[in-house]
Amino acid sequence: MLYLRELTYHPPASQTAILKNISLELPPQHLGLIYGPSGSGKSTLLELMAGFAQPTQGAIQWREQDLDPEALRQLAGLVFQFPERHFCGHSLLEELRLGHPELARNQIEQALKAVGLDHLPLKAGPHALSGGQQRRLALAVQLIRKPYLLLLDEPTAGLDWSMRQQIIGLLKQLKQNWTLLVVSHDADELAHLADRCWQLDHGRLRAVPQTTLSSTAG
Numbered sequence: 001m002l003y004l005r006e007l008t009y010h011p012p013a014s015q016t017a018i019l020k021n022i023s024l025e026l027p028p029q030h031l032g033l034i035y036g037p038s039g040s041g042k043s044t045l046l047e048l049m050a051g052f053a054q055p056t057q058g059a060i061q062w063r064e065q066d067l068d069p070e071a072l073r074q075l076a077g078l079v080f081q082f083p084e085r086h087f088c089g090h091s092l093l094e095e096l097r098l099g100h101p102e103l104a105r106n107q108i109e110q111a112l113k114a115v116g117l118d119h120l121p122l123k124a125g126p127h128a129l130s131g132g133q134q135r136r137l138a139l140a141v142q143l144i145r146k147p148y149l150l151l152l153d154e155p156t157a158g159l160d161w162s163m164r165q166q167i168i169g170l171l172k173q174l175k176q177n178w179t180l181l182v183v184s185h186d187a188d189e190l191a192h193l194a195d196r197c198w199q200l201d202h203g204r205l206r207a208v209p210q211t212t213l214s215s216t217a218g
Contacts, residue, residue: 002026002149002179007058009041009048018044020203022058026196028148031171031180035187036200042183043081045200046151049181050078062148076149077142081157084127084134093122095137096144103144111140115170132163136170143178150174152182156189168193 004024010017019041026032036042047053049060051072059066062075080086089095096108112118115136120129126137135155142150155171156164172193174180184190187197187208197208 001028001063002181003059003061003064004049005059005061007045007048007060008056009044009053010056016203017056018203019048019055022203022205024196024198024205024207026179026181028179029175029177030195031175031182031190031193033187033190033194033197034181034183034200034205035185035197036183038185040200041203042185042200043153046078046153046181046183049149050076050151052078075147076151077145077147078151079135079138079142079153079155081154083138083141084131087126087134087137089126091123091125092117092120092137095126096141098141100144107144111144114143114174115140116166130163131159132166135159135163135167139170139174148179150178150180152180154184155182156184164189 002025004022007019007022008017009019022045024032034042034045048055049072051069054069060072061067067075087095089098092112093108096111097103108122109118112120117133117136117140126134129137156167159167168190171180171182182190191197198205199208
């Protein structure tokens with residue numbers, strides 16, 4: 001179980017706190033959806049949960065154990081909003097082996113199969129892939145690390161309708177084996193996948209009842 005307990009983030013450069021007393025619970029193999037307008041603090045929250053920043057106060061817990069940023073970097077895998085901007089490898093094989101040179105060929109093939117890219121040659125260049133394929137590759141990069149928690153920042157942003165539907169179908173498959181927390185500016189597209197949903201606005205989080213979520217999606 002993932003817990004956020006009264007998480008607050010107030011960096012010195014900001015006049016007010018970006019996140020204010022954020023609390024939530026997300027069980028294993030569930031998909032949580034956080035939606036809200038741009039600038040509401042969604043990406044900042046994911047960065048805290050991925051261990052890229054230190055909260056000002058509060059706690060992030062997994063199985064009721066407090067986690068520091070180093071532990072969070074081991075626990076969670078973050079897929080950025082435009083992950084293709086972060087690719088460094090010249091091929092799929094090189095991209096997946098970055099930081100993991102010891103990975104066996106079958107491990108790489110399993111990760112690509114999990115995201116539906118096993119039909120592509122390993123020598124293919126990441127930047128030659130379609131937008132949807134690049135999002136899938138970014139997921140494979142995280143899956144190969146075997147995180148307990150997958151964090152996704154606007155996973156369908158900038159994709160056409162067909163590619164968005166492919167990504168949504170992939171998330172549905174992934175939540176059978178992983179715990180997922182997705183942030184989006186729009187709840188409609190992912191509402192039917194969400195087991196739990198919250199709205200984030202001006203740094204404050206509120207739970208959205210399932211009945212409200214269903215009517216929003218409709």
